[in-house]
Amino acid sequence: MTNREPTPSLRSRLCERTSLQDETLIAAAQQGDAAAFEELVRRHQEGAFRAAFLVLRDADEAEDAAQEGLVKAYKAIRSFRPGHEFRPWLLRIVINQALTMHRSRRRGVAAAERLAVRERPLPHSIDETVIDRERARLVWAALESLREQERVVVYLRYFLNLPERELAEYLGCAQGTVKSRLHRALGKLREVVVQRYPQLLGETT
């Protein structure tokens, strides 16, 4: 074959794909490129799954919610505005999907069972060198007693480590407002703890 300008191999372009910026992939996805969106999902699927898991506290349901939410995100990708943070935009769709499933589940169970749902156990594995298991269980249960939006703010900030900039994007508020929203959520948590889990405010269990 005649040789002209050498081109990078397909394999190296495959590697390049993984180094593409989210913005490039988002632009391609907005043009209908499903493969570009697939790569975006690959990058963000862990966060999406964890967010859904925190809401639903069940791995199978979280998987369903995350998948459904990600498909919805693709359908809505053209509404994503360039220059904004992508992760909070994506997480909002996934979390809304998880919350919808959560509400549906709660509507579908009797009152007694609802209590059982609220008391869903901790994930099977807790590093007890970091926090005592019983204390972890009580904090976990107290968080479940918060209102949806308060709970989600706590999850995003402390469990998914979203910086304030992205949290502001998620909440649709100024960055300066994020601290007060977090403080308000923690204040509500304190009220719950005082009423239901006062031992958390005593000596370390």
Place this chain on the structure above:
Amino acid sequence: MQQEIDRLERDITLLSRAIAFPEAPSLASRVRSRIEADRTRRAPSWQLALTAIAAAAVALAFIAGVASPARDAIADLFDRINIFETAEVPKDLTREISGTQVTLEEAEARLGLPLLLPGDAATTEPDRVLIQDFRSVKAAVLFFRHSDGTPYALFETNAPVGKGLPIAGKGVLSSSQAQPVRGLGDEAYWLTGLRIVQYYDPSGAVIRDSVRATEENTLLWSANGRVFRIEGNLTQEQAIGIARSLK
């Protein structure tokens, strides 16, 4: 009160560090499959049949432990071309290579690229030349005979060699019907067995006119930013010889 809030905040932080999340499932390929399925939902009946066949092939491969859905069984080899394995072909899906018969010069003009010709053909002139014009993608198809008389078709397209996005490399390598060929062009694959060939437009939609089935041995490769394909009942060595002789 603030002390209590601080203490709760510390507990939450500790819990977030201590908690072991279940392992996140691999959702990317499944989400992609859902998206593709939604796209084909409004497709004509034979396209729906193709989707079902592709899904069945994927499922079989999955059950057999050979591949995982979407990613491994469907091999997106190049940017605008998709070739995937299938167990059967819908009755009304053609195996014929369609196109408009043109001269070699016309094909080159319409493709907008210089055509490369094999030095290993029985004659330097092709038996016939077709131009396939799928609007956003064009292909010149040159029908030759190998020096042993075996007919084959050489496809030269103006499809870009990927933006690096849709290549499911792992699938290509793991597929029993798509084996990588070393030392030819930038990347090359030897394909055997029953397959569906289709082209995509820039939006990622399948170009209906382009879809056909083939069972002929195929050498697919990229070189110098272009995509080439040889289809015919040639051996792998013969096809590679032809590819190397192009000039």
